[in-house]
Amino acid sequence: MKNAAFKLAGVTLALSLAWGAQADALRIAADPVPHAEILNFIKKQDPKLDLQVVELTSGVNANELLANGDVDANYFQHLPYLKDQEKALGKTFAVAATVHIEPLGIYSHKHKDFKTLPDGATVAVPNNATNLSRSLFLLQSQGLIKLNAKFTDPATTLATPKDIVDNPKKLKILEIESPQIPRSLDDVDLAVINGNYALEAGLSPAKDALGLEKAEHNPYANILVTTPQLENDPRIKELAKDLASPQVAEFIRQHYNGSVIPVATPQS
Incomplete structure (x- = not known):
């Protein structure tokens, strides 16, 4: 006992x-x-x-x-x-x-560079407010669009597609849930993907992205x-x-x- x-x-x-x-x-x-x-x-x-x-x-x-x-x-x-x-x-x-x-990156399964991008190309971007704005600033840095001049600081000013003032290739912006964007690569011309989701999808941002955010002064x-x-x-x-x-x-x-x-x- x-x-x-x-x-x-x-x-x-x-x-x-x-x-x-x-x-x-x-x-x-x-x-x-x-x-x-x-x-x-x-x-x-x-x-x-x-x-x-x-x-x-x-x-x-x-x-x-x-x-x-x-x-x-x-x-x-x-x-x-x-x-x-x-x-x-x-x-x-x-x-x-x-x-x-x-670094946020722009990826494509259809194009090797932005020069071959057709008019009316589709671009998948995250649908949450901060990363949507961040994506638009990245597209602007690559010369694909131009935002209203009042959008100068991506950390404090949130841009939306309505704030695009110049869109020479008439890009069509498709807002999608961030984790789902890598799956859309075969269906769109370009996809703006967060680094973590790119890695999960087997992409290497440093090698595979057509355009990548700079690390310096990145907010x-x-x-x-x-x-x-x-x-x-x-x-x-x-x-x-x-x-x-x-x-x-x-x-x-x-x-x-x-x-x-x-x-x-x-x-x-």
Whole structure:
């Protein structure tokens, strides 16, 4: 009976310890590529930081998860998108770290350059306000369209197709859900694709894009986001430190070959 009692007590203690460990886990919602891959690298580098990586699927709003307390932080978005989400959700979040840039790119399965683009060509772009505007600025930088002169700063002024004042090739802009755009490549002339979705689709932004955002002065760096209540949590501070480390920057540089660019500067 004593042995049975000790065994029962041991099982109870083990379950309690397991529950405690689970409660202390830092739950981070992240896109599979590259965000979850970077977090899983950190899990190996800093095992004392108990990370629980929650990979996002299409249609799941990671900011709603964070606002509802289902996760402790998320890592998938840039600041202009976050600001738009704060307005939409009526919530205030906190930026804990600025990590990397995924240059937005223009891709095609039908054309090798913009010179062969026919009049009336179709262009798939993201349908959310910030990335739609970002796409139009990218198309403008490639000389394909011209926006109203009042649109000077892509980080603070959101353009829409109605703001195009010059469209020499009469491009038809098709607004599509960002994760679905890679699947549209066979059906459109051009597709403007976020870096993470391009990587998931087997595209190499640095090699395959006909046009690519510049990394310099790019306002769309991806960030670690949490709530004001958790902003000073030691686990969040530790993860922010890890994400800004030279080791993570080197992992990004080696693993993504210029398709994902760390914000941290190279070590001499």
